[in-house]
Amino acid sequence: MHGRKRVKPSAEVEKLRKEKEVTKIKEYRNLVESYFQKKDKKEFDNDALALTTKILSQNPDFYSIWNFRRLILLNGLLKECSEEDKQQTLSTELVFLQELFQLNPKSYWIFNHRRWCLETMQNPDWDKELQLVGKFLELDARNFHAWDYRRYVTSKLSCTTETSLTQIEFDFTTTKINQNFSNYSAWHQRSKLLPLLIKEKNLDEQEKKKLIDKEFELVKAAFYTDPDDQSAWLYHWWLVAQGSIISTSQMNEESKESSNSLNQNLSINTSERIELLQREINVVRELLELEPDSKYCLQTLANLLSELKSNVKEDSKKIDDEIVTICDRLIKIDKFRTKRYEDLRSKFISNQQG
Amino acid sequence: MPQQLEVTEYDVIILGTGFVESILAGALARIGKSVLHMDTNEYYGGSWTSFNFQELLDWAQLLQGCPYYLVTICHVEESSGNSQENFEGKKALPINFSKARRQAYSTIEYEIYGILKQTNSTEENEEYLHKDEQDTSEETIRHVSTSLSNFERETLAKLLKESKQYNLDIAPKIMPCRGELIELLISSGVGRYLEFKALDKTYIYSDQDTFDKVPCSKEDVFTSQTVTLIDKRKLMRFLTFALDFTNSPETFEGYEEKPYEKFLKEKFQIDGKLLSAVLYAITLIQTKANDVNTIQGLTYTQRYLKSLGRYGNAAFLVALYGAGSEISQGFCRISAVFGGIYMLNHSIKHLLIDKSSNNFTGLIDVNGQQLSSTYLITSIDYIPEKLLQENEECEQISRAIVIIDRYIHEEGDASLTIFPPDSVGNEYPIRVLQFSEGTRSCPEDKYVLYMSTKASGKSAKEDLYKALEKLVNISNDDASLSSPLFALFYRHKFRDATLSSLLPDNIIVTNDSDSSLDFETATIQAKQLFEKMCPNEEFLPAVPDPDDDDL
Amino acid sequence: MDTSEKQNRLLVDLHVKYIQSLDTKKDDLEYWLTEHLRLSGVYWGLTALDLLNSIDALKKEDVVKYVVSCQHDNGGFGGHIGHDPHLTYTLYAVQILVIEDALDAVNVDKIVEYVASCQDRDTGAFTGDEWGEIDTRFSYCALSCLSLLKRLDAINVPKAVEFIMLCKNFDGGFGVSPGAESHAGQIFCCVGALAIVNSLHLVDADLLGWWLCERQLKNGGLNGRPEKLEDVCYSWWVLSALSILGRLHWINKEKLIEFVLVAQDSEGGGIADRPGDMADVFHTLFGIAGLSLLGYPDLKPVDPVYCLPKHVVQRIGLAERYHV
Numbered sequence A: 001m002h003g004r005k006r007v008k009p010s011a012e013v014e015k016l017r018k019e020k021e022v023t024k025i026k027e028y029r030n031l032v033e034s035y036f037q038k039k040d041k042k043e044f045d046n047d048a049l050a051l052t053t054k055i056l057s058q059n060p061d062f063y064s065i066w067n068f069r070r071l072i073l074l075n076g077l078l079k080e081c082s083e084e085d086k087q088q089t090l091s092t093e094l095v096f097l098q099e100l101f102q103l104n105p106k107s108y109w110i111f112n113h114r115r116w117c118l119e120t121m122q123n124p125d126w127d128k129e130l131q132l133v134g135k136f137l138e139l140d141a142r143n144f145h146a147w148d149y150r151r152y153v154t155s156k157l158s159c160t161t162e163t164s165l166t167q168i169e170f171d172f173t174t175t176k177i178n179q180n181f182s183n184y185s186a187w188h189q190r191s192k193l194l195p196l197l198i199k200e201k202n203l204d205e206q207e208k209k210k211l212i213d214k215e216f217e218l219v220k221a222a223f224y225t226d227p228d229d230q231s232a233w234l235y236h237w238w239l240v241a242q243g244s245i246i247s248t249s250q251m252n253e254e255s256k257e258s259s260n261s262l263n264q265n266l267s268i269n270t271s272e273r274i275e276l277l278q279r280e281i282n283v284v285r286e287l288l289e290l291e292p293d294s295k296y297c298l299q300t301l302a303n304l305l306s307e308l309k310s311n312v313k314e315d316s317k318k319i320d321d322e323i324v325t326i327c328d329r330l331i332k333i334d335k336f337r338t339k340r341y342e343d344l345r346s347k348f349i350s351n352q353q354g
Numbered sequence B: 001m002p003q004q005l006e007v008t009e010y011d012v013i014i015l016g017t018g019f020v021e022s023i024l025a026g027a028l029a030r031i032g033k034s035v036l037h038m039d040t041n042e043y044y045g046g047s048w049t050s051f052n053f054q055e056l057l058d059w060a061q062l063l064q065g066c067p068y069y070l071v072t073i074c075h076v077e078e079s080s081g082n083s084q085e086n087f088e089g090k091k092a093l094p095i096n097f098s099k100a101r102r103q104a105y106s107t108i109e110y111e112i113y114g115i116l117k118q119t120n121s122t123e124e125n126e127e128y129l130h131k132d133e134q135d136t137s138e139e140t141i142r143h144v145s146t147s148l149s150n151f152e153r154e155t156l157a158k159l160l161k162e163s164k165q166y167n168l169d170i171a172p173k174i175m176p177c178r179g180e181l182i183e184l185l186i187s188s189g190v191g192r193y194l195e196f197k198a199l200d201k202t203y204i205y206s207d208q209d210t211f212d213k214v215p216c217s218k219e220d221v222f223t224s225q226t227v228t229l230i231d232k233r234k235l236m237r238f239l240t241f242a243l244d245f246t247n248s249p250e251t252f253e254g255y256e257e258k259p260y261e262k263f264l265k266e267k268f269q270i271d272g273k274l275l276s277a278v279l280y281a282i283t284l285i286q287t288k289a290n291d292v293n294t295i296q297g298l299t300y301t302q303r304y305l306k307s308l309g310r311y312g313n314a315a316f317l318v319a320l321y322g323a324g325s326e327i328s329q330g331f332c333r334i335s336a337v338f339g340g341i342y343m344l345n346h347s348i349k350h351l352l353i354d355k356s357s358n359n360f361t362g363l364i365d366v367n368g369q370q371l372s373s374t375y376l377i378t379s380i381d382y383i384p385e386k387l388l389q390e391n392e393e394c395e396q397i398s399r400a401i402v403i404i405d406r407y408i409h410e411e412g413d414a415s416l417t418i419f420p421p422d423s424v425g426n427e428y429p430i431r432v433l434q435f436s437e438g439t440r441s442c443p444e445d446k447y448v449l450y451m452s453t454k455a456s457g458k459s460a461k462e463d464l465y466k467a468l469e470k471l472v473n474i475s476n477d478d479a480s481l482s483s484p485l486f487a488l489f490y491r492h493k494f495r496d497a498t499l500s501s502l503l504p505d506n507i508i509v510t511n512d513s514d515s516s517l518d519f520e521t522a523t524i525q526a527k528q529l530f531e532k533m534c535p536n537e538e539f540l541p542a543v544p545d546p547d548d549d550d551l
Numbered sequence C: 001m002d003t004s005e006k007q008n009r010l011l012v013d014l015h016v017k018y019i020q021s022l023d024t025k026k027d028d029l030e031y032w033l034t035e036h037l038r039l040s041g042v043y044w045g046l047t048a049l050d051l052l053n054s055i056d057a058l059k060k061e062d063v064v065k066y067v068v069s070c071q072h073d074n075g076g077f078g079g080h081i082g083h084d085p086h087l088t089y090t091l092y093a094v095q096i097l098v099i100e101d102a103l104d105a106v107n108v109d110k111i112v113e114y115v116a117s118c119q120d121r122d123t124g125a126f127t128g129d130e131w132g133e134i135d136t137r138f139s140y141c142a143l144s145c146l147s148l149l150k151r152l153d154a155i156n157v158p159k160a161v162e163f164i165m166l167c168k169n170f171d172g173g174f175g176v177s178p179g180a181e182s183h184a185g186q187i188f189c190c191v192g193a194l195a196i197v198n199s200l201h202l203v204d205a206d207l208l209g210w211w212l213c214e215r216q217l218k219n220g221g222l223n224g225r226p227e228k229l230e231d232v233c234y235s236w237w238v239l240s241a242l243s244i245l246g247r248l249h250w251i252n253k254e255k256l257i258e259f260v261l262v263a264q265d266s267e268g269g270g271i272a273d274r275p276g277d278m279a280d281v282f283h284t285l286f287g288i289a290g291l292s293l294l295g296y297p298d299l300k301p302v303d304p305v306y307c308l309p310k311h312v313v314q315r316i317g318l319a320e321r322y323h324v
Helices: A011-040 A046-058 A063-077 A083-103 A108-120 A126-139 A144-161 A166-179 A184-201 A205-225 A230-246 A253-257 A270-290 A295-309 A316-333 A335-353 B019-030 B053-063 B097-104 B116-134 B138-147 B150-161 B180-188 B218-223 B229-243 B260-268 B272-282 B294-307 B323-337 B460-471 B520-533 C012-024 C029-033 C035-051 C060-069 C087-099 C108-117 C136-148 C157-166 C184-196 C205-213 C234-244 C253-262 C281-293 C310-315
Strands: B009-015 B035-038 B085-087 B090-094 B105-112 B196-199 B202-206 B210-213 B316-319 B341-343 B348-354 B360-365 B370-379 B396-404 B414-419 B430-435 B447-454 B484-493 B507-510
Touching: A011 A046, A011 A063, A011 C029, A046 A063, A046 A083, A063 A083, A063 A108, A083 A108, A108 A144, A126 A144, A144 A184, A166 A184, A166 A205, A166 B218, A184 A205, A184 A230, A205 A230, A205 A270, A205 B218, A205 B229, A230 A270, A230 A295, A270 A295, A270 B229, A295 A316, A316 A335, A335 C205, B009 B019, B019 B035, B019 B180, B019 B323, B019 B370, B019 B507, B019 B520, B035 B323, B053 B097, B053 B105, B053 B150, B053 B484, B097 B105, B097 B484, B105 B150, B105 B460, B150 B484, B180 B323, B180 B520, B196 B414, B202 B272, B218 B229, B229 B260, B229 B272, B229 B294, B260 B272, B260 B294, B272 B294, B272 B414, B316 B323, B316 B414, B323 B341, B348 B370, B396 B460, B414 B460, B430 B460, B447 B460, B460 B484, B507 B520, C012 C035, C012 C281, C029 C035, C035 C060, C035 C087, C035 C281, C060 C087, C087 C108, C087 C136, C108 C136, C136 C157, C136 C184, C157 C184, C184 C205, C184 C234, C205 C234, C234 C253, C234 C281, C253 C281
Parallel strands: B009 B035, B009 B370, B035 B341, B202 B414, B370 B507
Antiparallel strands: B085 B090, B090 B348, B105 B484, B196 B316, B202 B210, B348 B360, B360 B370, B396 B447, B396 B484, B414 B430, B430 B447
16 A cells, blocks of 8 residues: 555545445455356356456456456467467457556556567567557656566567667667666666677777776766766766776676676776776765765765775775775764764774784 | 727726736736727737738838838827827827837848859749739838849848748747746636747857857756866756755855855856856846846846746747737737727827826827726837936847748757857847747748847947857858848837836836846736735736636 | 654554454455455564564464465465465465464475476576566565475575576666666565575675665655655565665664654554555554564564564574574
């Protein structure tokens, strides 16, 4: 019961409502009763389909009804008929689902049934599905069902057309981010697509570097515009970690697996790595001058410094000191998470002593 | 047989159908006052009106004082020479409408440019000129074209042929999305008579002949390629503060009366190009930077920022088919619905003033009929000279209306371009609105530029020409720029008659349009005048809508 | 006592009464429309009652009888009598039976068989039922269920872990399937599942811990994804994951307790998703379980991995099998 306001109706209103509901309950229970009967008798006919339509229109989360509906289609309408008729029946099914979507854009079961229909079809129109999901994301750019469905549709599309949609989908996240760069879903999607893009395009070192630098520019523009936006910072953390991996021509399995981690210590290309870290440290320091109280900015600096420390031999005491200072500042700024900063701080204090 | 009115006594007589007069007509009729609304012009909008191309040309020529042919656009009804006569014991003061109007405008010049690109099609066009023999524009062509080259005649012929597709504002204005006028259009229901387009792009001219897109919203700042990282942060900090500045008075404490520019530099480290953009393209100040203090500046900036995001990513709306006359007509319609009586193309000869009380009592119209009312609301053009004190200090606005063949910067319905002071030798900011066919200002393949600035040099053309050169291929041969077809330059006085001490108490005078880009000061004036006349009445309450549709 | 005073403390008696009353609302259409959630409702209600030291408020005999009636011949359980079998309901059934110590009332082998049949041999993923929907929720359901039944041997555990790791994201979190965005509910499932099979070393605890503690908003409540609204149920999903990762102290406990308490319905009992909304049994459990993790007085401790009272998990000998 998400987001339904609590209202306390008067006794009279409540009585009236209950009187009205008596009929509705009776009707609904009759529908459910006939469902059980038809299911028991294995009646997979048009009447049964119409029955499930009625129930699902009222209650799309009643999952057993969806199961029964599929049984009806498989054992009834779709059985022993021409491919054309099959296509027609399933197309009608898609129209029905689209109507249900309007009332319920976040139902697992509706998306599920849609996938089933398309996969059961001889000629599913994946392009149309892509358009549909584009509309969903216009209405709610964070609807994760829709993002999931988009990934599903594009994977089907690239299978059937045998062309990669990676660049197109990458550009789609750019569009979404330009519309609102607080769209965490879009940054997430980008983190999935960027490594794919590099792999598919077979870029040489120079081109890879150019692409990654462009990503850095994008994400910096975001956190300079709004340093309170966590999406951009997280993406930056990840990018810093990626920067080292992608710049090495041989990606071993192990580094691929841990590619989501920032705090890894890659011995390869250390000088490039240090250069990157120092560049990013400068960018963050510059922002910190304007925004001395930005907690994400401070944390990023601490992260980058700790990463730098693991790559350079000298200055380790100086870096520890700075991280401890940053933690002290964070403890003052962000009262909700003081223990976290204390934990981080203690790591560098013990380092100092040891 | 002259038209005589059956009713000769009214609560209010209103002269002129300009913007402010029309709002008042609507507001007064709406609360049950009997309203007689007259205009000497045959069109609505007065000095806020819009013209088709032919009308604009006629208007310009009329103002230039060369009545080479019968002026159709404006009935010249010069009063008899008697400067003052007795009429039933009252002073009858003559009105000289066309003289007043002519005095409001100066340094009128227009230019027609040849279409160089189509030199070989001249013959064809000569032919088509002859085909249009019956066209009413024939006389215009013949007259104007005596001094024109063939190419220029060709351009003129084309413009006249499409004349009716132009709706050219002589005092072009836009509307902040959360401004007084938009709120009034929504609350009164007048908005439903109108259509709008969003103006969502602003450009600012900077050194090296470039035009930068001005970032306003968070998304603009983020995507802008011309704003450096540091400037993105500075700008966002400032915009976030300005949107809500009254909640952090400590930030501007001590700067209240100091120049806004100083505040921006010292408190937000905003400087250089960014400072220019904030002052002239976001705060939209129309004078020199030093003339605006911090409180004024913040108020304007906030108004702009609040306007963003209401209708997409736009801070302004543009009313289709020419804002001034369309909006004026919208309010007149409310007036008519509530019983207001309308007479256009109707001249007024005298105002009658009671000798002992020095109050306005009525007027005598072109038919000699005497009409009386408790109040007179009038545009300044109808005020007898005797009641005006010449104010030499009054502000003048240099304007240009330019028709071009291709968009400047980027395609779109409407955009705004700013030239900050001193960027093209200009003393004050120059603002250029570009409207396309989408705003119904011009035909499909044309664009209209409306330029304006506070007057500083010898003429309107002098004030604006250098800026125009940067936008269109007018004097050099830069083919990458769009080509001009027509340009009209003129100066317009902002006459503030409220300063005159000679006026009777029951004559309420509305101002000319000022140099601001929007209708805000005029809307506020209308509201204040109404509240002064009817202190306890509601200003334009909603009209029940029979069709029940929205703005 | 006015409303705000009432909401300074957990309204134990009122919540017990609320849960008891759930099966008496047959004149509400809503009761019938949520029939498919009946078995889940029993699990939510029963667990909440046990944490509130009031397990006897529901008659054990009735509860067990009802659960048994939801089992199908293939071993799986449906959301209600006659409703189709599904992995999620199968876990709820097992959880209820473990709480009531009544596993002998059902055919455990059949359950194991059903759960094992849901694993995709190639990918290690689990489907919710025969129709093939894949979701990391189902991985958790399967691992939790078999762990409670001590039958993890029935499936390919390394493969199951492999699939979960495919769902790991740039922020250290997990999504419903490979490629999907991190979501606190999914993170509970994946971290819980990994904890069950002693694979927490695969979690980037600092990074994920940071993401999780950033879910706390100014009003003390937690959201499930960045830039989303707070919701009482995340006081479970986020908190349990933080607890499993040993980082429960990274959020502000007092503020969260305050937030959960004001989401109580101080008249009808129960807890809502956020203050002022309608209470339901789902949010009632997760509000109470969250408070239990936060050490709220007089509540039985809850186990963050199994979402069962800790004493139940200890009784069957599973406690503390997981360590960071």
